[in-house]
Amino acid sequence: MDATILSLLTFIPLVGALLIFLTPSDLESTHKYVALAFTSIAFVLSLHLVQHWDGGAGGFQFTLSAPWISNLGIHYSVGIDGFSLWLIMLTTFLMPIVALSSFTAVEKRAKGFYIHLLLIETGMLGAFISLNMILFYVFWEFMLIPMYFLIGVWGGQRRIYATLKFFIFTMIGSLLMLVAIVAMAWFYRQETGIWSFEYADWLAMTWTVGQQKWMFSAFALAFLVKVPLFPFHTWLPDAHVEAPTAGSVILAGVLLKMGTYGLARFAMPLFPDALQWASPLIAGLAVAGIIYGALVAMVQPDIKKLVAYSSVSHLGFCVLGLLALNPQGIQGAFLQMIGHGLLTGALFMLVGVIYERRHTRLISEYGGLAKVMPFYSTLFIIATLSSIGLPGLNGFIGEFLILMGAFRAFPPLAILAATGVILGAVYMLWMVQRVFFGPVKVEANLGLKDLRRHEWISLLLIIAPMFWIGLYPKYFTDKMAPAVQKLIRQTAVAEAELLDEEATAQRWTLGTEEDR
């Protein structure tokens, strides 16, 4: 069971997609429930991973390696560690909620919609479990197709422009990464005489600094477009705004995390010297993204676009945390990743709720909604507070740890980044004030119904874990701790630094009781 659970988990949504494909188009409710069923099955299977997690081991668990294209060293190798564990949980947790929330949102061509939903889940899970570079690349590219259809068919006005932009931006980065991957395999073959695309094999190799710089650039480009890092972020606002609600949630919730995951899993450990070389630049861009994203979000008239730019800002924090290369920074980055997945997912779903009712997302069209839809407003404000970083909710713990870690690595950048927290509060609270408080200015808002059952079920399901992460993050960080240590070891370049890290790590890891 252990060896096959990951593959089972990944391909069950594919089976569901095939099932929906084979059922005729008129049985619409079947499609909805089949999708919900299969995504829920995937979630239940992923619970097994958490239950049987071995907390002390630093390596990969639930591994499996089967030959695929053996003469080129391409194997079906899968496994997860603390990082991928929580990202997989995030994915399998979000997908049933997304499926549930789309029940009334998607009316026409629902069959195709649910097929693509399931296909994208397979793609995402596959990318998180892959330990072979080509396998990872296959899933990474494969994810693009269902997303492309989701935005292009069920999206808003400018959906075709948005989806083509999204696809081509990502594809350019990916193609460069493919060239880098093949180049690395070639270098590996020159050194050892065998072809291999295995992650473990490549970790064991020492690459020259020159090789590292080129490879890192190609990899980083592909991943940072996905994150998205300023200035490669321009595809994001369009894609988010034009995507259907479910698409936005998946895009913001999981797809963006692929970029940071790729950084942490591949780009950083494989090329530590190049990382040292590029780190100031990328950290600078991350902070630029934080502040730029926040400033642009402030002036948006469209709620969804505001949330999209806030994603740019939040993920800038993640990148900054990762680059800090200390336990706080990396832990914070991953907590922020998971938390952001939940909170942005919640925000997009909330926006989707009123969009379904009023078919507009302009802030000026709303006002005083708290009087008309109190339950909805409560949930929206909770999500907002999480985004701002109120202690007790998940946003705080992530941002706080990141800033702590970043301050030890890049003090001036951390100070600038802290202003991003303040700006975040500004744009979110201002938006909330204009939309929910004050008098009801627009006639049409008076008759709006509060949340329906499937809506508040999905929203509560997303918001509850935000409290869990905010109040008891230890549960999550414990399982990640070995992976964090491993990443720090892999990216360290000097012995002295290493010892220092370990000593402080002993003191600062969220495991010691004295700090609480």
Place this chain on the structure above:
Amino acid sequence: MSSAIILPNIVLEGLWPIILLSIAASLALLVSAFGGRKADLPATGVALVGLATASIAAFTVGDGKLNSFQSTLLSGPFNAPLIALFCSAAFLTLLLSVRDRMKADALQGETAAILLFSVCGMILMVQATDLIVLFLGVELMSIPLYCLAALRKRSKLSNEGAIKYFLLGAFSSALLLYGIAILYGTTGTTSYDSLLGFSGQRANYRLYFVANMLVFSGFFFKASLVPFHMWAPDAYQGAPAPITGFMSTAVKAAAMIALAVFIRTLQDPYWNFPMALIIIGTVIFGNLLALKQTDLKRMLAYSSIAHAGYLALPLMGNLQEPDNLALMMFYLFGYTFLNIGAFAIIGFCAENEDGAAPQERLKGLYQRRPMAALALSIFMFGLAGIPPLAGFTGKLFLFNAGMRVFTWPLLAAAAIGSAIGVYYYLRVVVTCYMEPPDEEGETTGERSLAVGLVVTICLAMTLLLGIYPTPLVAVLQNAARFFSF
């Protein structure tokens, strides 16, 4: 009375595929001549049987190498996969042409016979170990194609495309022949065996160099590499879609393999730099020019020019290593099925009476013909190189082969070209799925068993080669190992 007549060393066993195809072609002609229109299906059937038996015969030559016709033809197991590829392409094309409602006055038997003769020419091209026989093969392949391109006698577009193809093709054949003649003049031989490594002897190097240049030009034309690609868009647009499918796949395959064998014979590193320039130009220009096209057939013509550029990547490497050749052949397989499938659907859904295939005709295809839209999307994604389809594994292997040469500009150009290519492939998918149908679109809701069969075969091969390429790669590596003389 004495041995005045010396019989040449003809070993007919190596020629079985060609013999079988010729017999089948002649029979098909006869069937059509006596049966007329009503005998279309039997004529096609005869031709199909001929193709099938020829492929099987190719595999049964034995595991040795047979030198036929005084060592001007080399047959053996290494040729078999290629011959099977040509026969499959012709098989699928014949199936498609059965229902081609644009077919003007040509009887099916005539079409089949011409197609089969063209395949004979291709087989000659890959079996040749002598430049004269190679030229014979090139002509035998091309001249029937000129006729096939003009199949729609009443369409101006078709006639124009065919004339352009014929004139430019004749010109390129002249270049090739002139090059061969000068080569004979400088080296005293036209046999590959003797030409092997000739560049070491620098007797008359300038003339030798000019000769090579001419021969290469002839090959580049057939393979439609930049800057010898001008004929391709017009010829591809004018020809009926099934024939275009054949032209863009099998002809390119034959030309590429012949080019590979010729370069291997030369073993002259001087050509690396010009080849590199040509590859970069082909990949970038082919993809860029496709962006502006609104006609599907022209767009796919430019896309096939770009694919010829990708295919030429392994030519830069050491062709003595069997892997390079094998990986190139693998890409050819994937590309053939993708292209024929794409042209099958375009011919079925998007072609109008003149033979043009404007992209607007695909609008709302998902509503009218959901399966066709799905299949076309898969083929487009495959051509764009997205996993887990044949185009991706092909491209991965090509990058692998190209890596052995360490030419970063080439690989970067190929990556950028692929990225550009994604846009116009995706645009087709957008038109099928994301745009509402026009009022006037297709009026007939006819279904066709032949097109469905072809598309299914192509889809199956695309998925198979994308997910489980190992068996075919093993066969091709085995075959490439024999490619030494």
